[in-house]
Amino acid sequence: MPSSSSAASAAVRTHRQGALLVATISNPPVNALSADVRRGLLQAVEAAEADPEVRALVLAGEGRGFIAGADIREFGKPALPPSLPEVCNRIEASGKPVIAALHGPALGGGLEVAMAAHFRIALADAKLGLPEVQLGLMPGSGGTQRAPRLMGLKPALDLMLSGRHMGAQEALEAGLVDRIAEGSQAEAAGVAYAQYLLASRAAIRRAGDSPLAADIEAARATLKEIAADTAKKSRGLFSPLKIVEAVEAGLDLPFAEALWNERRLFLQCIDSPQRAGLIHAFFAEREVVKAPETRAAKPRQVASVGVIGGGTMGAGIAVAVLDAGLSVTMVERDEPSLARGRANVEKVYDGLVQKGRMTAEARAAVLARFGGSTGYAALSGTDLVIEAVFEDIEVKKAVFAELDRVCKPGAVLATNTSYLDIDAIAASISRPQDVIGLHFFSPANIMKLLEIVVPSKVSADVVATAFELAKKLKKVPVRAGVCDGFIGNRILAKYRQAADYLVEDGASPYDVDEAVRAFGYPMGPFQVSDLAGGDIGWATRKRKAATRDPRARYVQIADRICERGWFGQKTGRGWYLYPQGARAGTPDPEVLAIIDAERQRAGVKPRKFSAEEIVRRYMAAMINEGANVVREGIALRPLDVDVTFLYGYGFPRFRGGPMKYADSIGLDRVLADIREFAQEDPLFWQPSPLLVELVTQGRNFDSLNHPAD
CATH class of the missing domain: 3.90.226.10 (2-enoyl-CoA Hydratase; Chain A, domain 1)
Incomplete structure (x- = not known):
């Protein structure tokens, strides 16, 4: 005793x-x-x-x-x-x-x-x-x-x-x-x-x-x-x-x-700048889950999930949900498509068994919670449905019309769209309060980021449910508002434009990729394009062509490459060559010839860019658009932008994210760069009003992360 x-x-x-x-x-x-x-x-x-x-x-x-x-x-x-x-x-x-x-x-x-x-x-x-x-x-x-x-x-x-x-x-x-x-x-x-x-x-x-x-x-x-x-x-x-x-x-x-x-x-x-970036990332990941709706409402119960579509994304989402211990019903348009979707899911677990990371018994137990159907009626009792079909708003509206018809009252209806207007999708059915965006990143069962996109009519408890689901899926959730591309893809479009301008102005895509890797990214933007598939960006450019500002500079090099059917790794060539299915690409002289021809067509006299200038322009475009996203409320705080890029876009963690990086080098320096570049292209390089305001006040982005301090 x-x-x-x-x-x-x-x-x-x-x-x-x-x-x-x-x-x-x-x-x-x-x-x-x-x-x-x-x-x-x-x-x-x-x-x-x-x-x-x-x-x-x-x-x-x-x-x-x-x-x-x-x-x-x-x-x-x-x-x-x-x-x-x-x-x-x-x-x-x-x-x-x-x-x-x-x-x-x-x-x-x-x-x-x-x-x-x-x-x-x-x-x-x-x-x-x-x-x-x-x-x-x-x-x-x-x-x-x-x-x-x-x-x-x-x-x-x-x-x-x-x-x-x-x-x-x-x-x-x-x-x-x-x-x-x-x-x-x-x-x-x-x-x-x-x-x-x-x-x-x-x-x-x-x-x-x-x-x-x-x-x-x-x-x-x-x-x-x-x-x-x-x-x-x-x-x-x-x-x-x-x-x-x-x-x-x-x-x-x-x-x-x-x-x-x-x-x-x-x-x-302790004195290293890397420590400051990593500590910021540590705290930001914990802060990002604190959304207004999670404080205001309790989540709905979710035990069963429906997934519409069995392609790469749909199958990845299904695996992520199964791994969380929930039941999954996959819906596809016909039996062959459903069989392919099931095979895509089973392939993941077969690989785990082969590597000794899962027993055959555990695989069978997981797949016992996985069902499929070619009819939407199979989702009548499901608690939450995630649509992962082709990125076309009319196709998605048709799916949601079916979900509106068959799903029980109170079921959460989620779309996995990367860009499209979720407010428009929600407005097309009788229960917009139940509609939310769950933007997974591919492969969905591995990538940690989940953008939770909040349309105007959604109920607070649906947003809370999305955050609770992210926790079960062991994802890092970021709350995003509705706009073209939300947080990540909207900013990506801007710094990818800056990369395209650099190439047309004289840098090679290989120079740009090398400079970005040296900054700390695992891959450069042109390598990423080849990995994701050049046809994805091409489809987006064509979708937005009718609404593109006629005054804006448009670089057509990527279009010329896609017109040849060169979509990256899956076709054996894109910006790089991938002989015999190689994962690592090698520079392609024919791509350089296409670039030279496009420079001549556009009347551009090429010049040299140092790695330092490449990074300055690339990061200035990213930071400036990040500031706009915060100013418009698409991201709640700068740290939400940082977490999005740390977990979804390969931003070097030791730099803390683009907004933390901007703070570390000084917002006045970033603004000076943007104003310098604006002398060449004032339409593209318009300083964000938020960036100008912070510099004028002698504040930084981190001051917006803790407004009550």
């Missing part, structure tokens, strides 16, 4: 249990390492050392887990004492055994605390990780030195460089924990393990007492390989190579000096 109770701090409670002092971390919701928690842990170690009747200290977390990492409320603020390295070093230096009892998340600094303890026991639900790299940081409280000593060089670096979470069984096999306990009470497991250790007279084991590697030369060779691989994979990221550097220093330096060096490198990461 527990004896006397005391409080080491408000966030760490201590009580005696026989010869043990038990310290329980209580900082809801996730026991983040606030200054109070750090202080409480330090006081608990001191109390255990000072009490002659205490023989060991047990550390456990209350509620959801052990410690989920740093307290995000302290990000960007001066650190209050004690520092986490000080706490971890004091735990490790304790003359009495310290046992960490882990359940739920033990992440980042939480795992560093656990590694500083002398023994670790975990419940089966424990998740261990050092995910600091995802925020542009690195472990800074001993993680780069203790993890390799406990689990070996390669596994430790994999954990730190990937940022992934490790389950309890894997952690046991790696040596990161000493034992897995049964049951659901971490504190009780920790107490029992401590009593066992005392009874068996187990000697204290400090990670710092072990060498980082037994064979130093072999370790150097391994680190050299990992460094080369990391440089290639991280594509210019700052913190991953700092992690490798910190580990490598541990081969030569005494443990205490290696810890000091780790902290020095950690502080370099």
